[in-house]
Amino acid sequence: MQIIQNRRTFLAGAAAAGSAGLFKVRPTSAAGEPAPETTTVRLGRWIGGAECWASLYLAGELLRADGLTNVRYVQGDTSVDNIEWLAGGVTDFDFNMPSMHIRTMEAGAPIKVLSGVHFGCFELRANDSINSVADLKGKRVGVWAVNDHPHVLLSLMANYVGLDPAHDIQWIQGASPMQGFMDGKVDAFLAFTTEFRKLRAEKIGHTIVSNAVDRPWSQYFCCMVAGSTDYVNKYPLATKRVLRAILKSADLCASNPTLAAQELVDRGFLPSYDDALITLQETPHDRWRDYDSEDSVRFYALRMQETGMINSSPQQIIANGTDFRFLEGLKRELKT
Secondary structure (H helix, E strand, O other), rough: OOOOOOOOHHHHHHHHOOOOHOOOOOOOOOOOOOOOOOOEEEOOOOOOOOOEEEEEHHHHHHHHOOOOOOOEEOOOOOOOHHHHHHHHOOOOOOEHHHHHHHHHHHHOOOEEEEEEOOOOOOOEEOOOOOOOOOHHHHOOOEEOOOOOOHHHHHHHHHHHOOOOOOOOEEEEEOOOOHHHHHOOOOEEEEEEEEHHHHHHOOOOOOOEEEEEOOOOHHOOOEEEEEEEEHHHHHHHHHHHHHHHHHHHHHHHHHHOHHHHHHHHHHOOOOOOOOHHHHHHHHHOOOOOOOHHHHHHHHHHHHHHHHHHHOOOOOOHHHHEEEEHHHHHHHHHHOOO
């Protein structure tokens, strides 16, 4: 599915492309603003992957030009979900699914969701015995690990159609659910964008749900930015710069995915140009202005409450774990 670029997206990307290094000149957005309270920020990096973090990776040079001269990309413990890096103080900002942010808030971690970035990272892929999510009952479903974000998302999808994900599905854990599917060990799995080319070229299984096009999942962000509450509260000017750089980079990803993919590889963030490009083509990065970030948090919090994953209400999650003031200001500032 090739994303069709509209004129606004093109102009926004062109503006981003004029911003620093990749982008040649100092960002004009910061002109006249007070200096940030700190020059340091730690952003997550998953070495060898995390294509959906593209706009986070491309934000670094914009941030350096914007006064945050000490931008550090750090990788935490890869045996846990990267949300634990933010919760544990390893990073200051995190890219993750709303469900993972929400679960971490529920556990008491001091984090604030700041904005959605894009959607479209996953497809539920299945064999011929499955034609709907409801058909997963009694079937073997492959996941990396129980309680990791693919397992959580699939559990929410199953519960949404009336299944009990804990009892109605056989969860099969493995390092490569796609390989397990190809070997006939599982009946369905959640495919990531980097697997789409092979699945489509070799006609491996068929798509049951795509969170790029199928409602209700396509109506909500699957990648959102969260920051440490301490950093956000202590350094609001720096926080605004971080979010601005990410959203400008998202505009570039949408308007010129070929350039963005090449830069991601040339800078050593991602190993494969083809995988980077298909991820950018499949994940709309130009909807952060149009989609409602708060509504995405509300939708996932309600689904998680219904499934028994959290006890807090969506209202409590939004009140305690979000701060969309920066986003609303940037929507006005970056209007094209």
